[in-house]
Amino acid sequence: MAESVSFSVNNNNASIQILTRSNYKKWKRDVDFSLGIMDLDLCMCEDQPAALTDASTTAQRTLHAQWEKSNRLSLIAMKRSIPEHLLSGLPETTNAKEFLTNVGKLYDTGENVETGSLMDEIQTIKYDENKGVRDFVLKIVNIQSKLKDRKVPLLDSYIIHHALHALPASFSLIKTTYNTYNQTWSINDRISKCVVEENKLKKEKNESPHYVSQLKTNKGKG
Structure with missing residues (x-):
């Protein structure tokens, strides 16, 4: 069984399978579920709020703080589930949604390779x-x-x-x-x-x- 990393936020527990070169779809499902159950997926659902100013309202400041927390913890959660040698191949970004997109792009080629392997496997x-x-x-x-x-x-x-x-x-x-x-x-x-x-x-x-x-x-x- 593949290894995974566990998280606990606000008494909610979740785990994400360690990313390999052949389990991206499972890893992505784990990420979506874990961030959702821990109520950390705000940064995935909404764009980054505008920078705060002296004129920002209380509601805008609250949203900004929530988004920043969601973004920071989501990045930590995803990076903890990715081995160092795979992290090194990803573009640098501080935006969790962009980071997840970059991981998906990296594995587009991997998916094609895996499809070929499955076709070979079913034939042999x-x-x-x-x-x-x-x-x-x-x-x-x-x-x-x-x-x-x-x-x-x-x-x-x-x-x-x-x-x-x-x-x-x-x-x-x-x-x-x-x-x-x-x-x-x-x-x-x-x-x-x-x-x-x-x-x-x-x-x-x-x-x-x-x-x-x-x-x-x-x-x-x-």
């Missing part, structure tokens, strides 16, 4: 007999969901076809059934049918040594 993912077919399909669905978040939608029909194609030859019966009858399966249908087939294959595999053992025993008696 392998079925692990020890973990089972349910885990295998859910991993593919999880990648599909991540790609959808990155505006790269993959149809369920593609996911089902790809998952079937990636299964070993022992699943040939269910592959043939799908291809021959051109059936429309949902992801859940796909998982259920493959789990049934997997259990049948495991049962046959377990019964096979037992059958051979019986043949040897009977042969010995003869």
